[in-house]
Structures are given as structure tokens and as C-alpha cells.
Amino acid sequence: MLSSSSFSLGHQLQLQMEGLSVADADLVVYVHPSKSGKVSQAILRELSSLLFKFNEAFDGVLLAYDVNIQDKQAKILSGVHPYFGLRLKANLLLFSPKSDMLLEGKVVKLSRESIHVIVLGFSSAIITAQNIRGEFKYKTKDEEELFASRSHKRHVIKVGTMIRFLVKSFDEEILHINGSLMPAHTGSIRWLDRNLEEISEFDRSATKSRGREGQEDKTFEGSTPLSYNNHIKKSKKRRITED
Incomplete structure (x- = not known):
């Protein structure tokens, strides 16, 4: 299981087209005790399960990730199934096409x-x-x-x-x-x-x-102007919290 405590967009990265963005994400992955001996593999498996799927928390499709485990020690969660949580920092490449991009x-x-x-x-x-x-x-x-x-x-x-x-x-x-x-x-x-x-x-x-x-041509209404040197909109920083 995975939850995102926050993530922000805004890396100064030259991408090839609109709709692509890079996100800095603070994540928590919950791992079953049976996977305690292979924590890294369990984390990568969880993140890989999100690839090429639209994720509402990220507001985009996850294309790639680079992860860094922050916790030295996992925290055991109380409940019927004693999962333990690990905090991660990850760089995510997202595909988020919007109208007029x-x-x-x-x-x-x-x-x-x-x-x-x-x-x-x-x-x-x-x-x-x-x-x-x-x-x-x-x-x-x-x-x-x-x-x-x-x-x-x-x-x-x-x-x-x-x-x-x-x-x-x-x-x-x-x-x-x-x-x-x-x-x-x-x-x-x-x-x-x-x-x-x-x-x-x-x-x-x-x-x-x-x-x-003296007439208004509707052909180009709402279209995104193209800058041929750099036609990527720089994403504004934002934070999203998911319960």
C-alpha cells in the first residue's frame, strides 16, 4: 500500500512537449511483515504497480520514478495486520494532458x-x-x-x-x-x-x-500558443495531501 503525504511540481527540466512534468514526492509505503527481509524489492514492486495508470493524487499518469528511502527504521502500524510504514522521497515523471495543450x-x-x-x-x-x-x-x-x-x-x-x-x-x-x-x-x-x-x-x-x-475567427479559440524555443509551460508548485 502507498500514500502520498505531499508532492510538488516545478523542476527546471527541459521536457520535449507539454503534458510532461516532474514531481518531487514525499511518499509512505506500507509493507507486510512477510516482506521485511526484502524491503527494497517490496517498495519497487509497489511503485511499479502504479506505472502507466492515472493516479488522482498525482493528477497524472506515472511514467517513471527515482526513489530514495528516508527511514532508517520502519514504524509498525497497529491493527489486525501489522504493516510497517517507510517514508520515501521520489522524483516522478508524470503525463498529464489537459485541454488546449x-x-x-x-x-x-x-x-x-x-x-x-x-x-x-x-x-x-x-x-x-x-x-x-x-x-x-x-x-x-x-x-x-x-x-x-x-x-x-x-x-x-x-x-x-x-x-x-x-x-x-x-x-x-x-x-x-x-x-x-x-x-x-x-x-x-x-x-x-x-x-x-x-x-x-x-x-x-x-x-x-x-x-x-471585422469578424472573429473561432478556429484558434482556446489554443495554446507555441513557443518554438521552449513550448513547455513551467508548472506551478503545488502540494497535495491524501488521507
Whole structure:
């Protein structure tokens, strides 16, 4: 059994995309007396059981951990089963996708109706046709299905392409993401990283056009602006107590 007395986010760590964060955690692991001879193994087994599952206390999916046992002596707990508790300090790598965050993943399946993506090798995502901006046209080339940009000939999305997309929602129970390719700064990562100036110019032109028309374009409403030097939001420190 494990409980968290507190943890805080805020490590100055350069992560590759939004939704990833590092937490400093103060934990207590309760070990059965039968495991007293192999305490380290019991602790690692308990922490490993939490991997790739959403944890409400951490508000994210645990991807990795590094632990340091603080207690020199375990404290016996009173009750029917005399478990003993050990305090730990751990560094946790968490995946906590929220609406309007930018994530990256690999396209594993593509059709006229949808694009299917795997994020970090374990979480699935789907981008349906209504969430793919009109710039992209579905076509088949050499019997291969793909979405090709009408504006930029070399901007192509197909099976195997690494893409950057916006989060619309996240199902914590099955770790499934609904995504969007509506903002201009989403699409093939390789193409985006090579054509940043062109994208910026496109955004400026679109803004001027909307201003002339006097209409508000809802396409980019609620999207997270992308800083290409460091597009990770620095997490605010917080503490969570779990009974």
C-alpha cells in the first residue's frame, strides 16, 4: 500500500512537449511483515504497480520514478495486520494532458475519416475529420493514404509521420486522447520545425484578414500558443495531501 503525504511540481527540466512534468514526492509505503527481509524489492514492486495508470493524487499518469528511502527504521502500524510504514522521497515523471495543450505522437493509422496516433508509446489518440483543418486534403498516392496540405506541397501527414496536435479531451480511465489539427501550428513536426517563419507569416496574414472583415475567427479559440524555443509551460508548485 502507498500514500502520498505531499508532492510538488516545478523542476527546471527541459521536457520535449507539454503534458510532461516532474514531481518531487514525499511518499509512505506500507509493507507486510512477510516482506521485511526484502524491503527494497517490496517498495519497487509497489511503485511499479502504479506505472502507466492515472493516479488522482498525482493528477497524472506515472511514467517513471527515482526513489530514495528516508527511514532508517520502519514504524509498525497497529491493527489486525501489522504493516510497517517507510517514508520515501521520489522524483516522478508524470503525463498529464489537459485541454488546449500541444502533444506529439506517431501516426499509426489513417483514413478519410480519422487519424490515429500513439503518444509516448502507450496512450492512443484520435483526430476525426471534423477536427482536421480544411487546408489538408485526403488523397491516395501510390496506394498510400495521406493528408496533404493545399497551401504547402511538402506538408504531408501519413502513417509513420510524427505530428504535433492540440488536446481537446483526455479520458483518464482508458488513457485515450481526442485531438485536433485545426490550429496552423499543428501538423507534421518535421515540416513545422523547418518552416517556422512561413507559419508565422501565415498567422499574421490571417489576423490582418480577420481584422478587415471585422469578424472573429473561432478556429484558434482556446489554443495554446507555441513557443518554438521552449513550448513547455513551467508548472506551478503545488502540494497535495491524501488521507
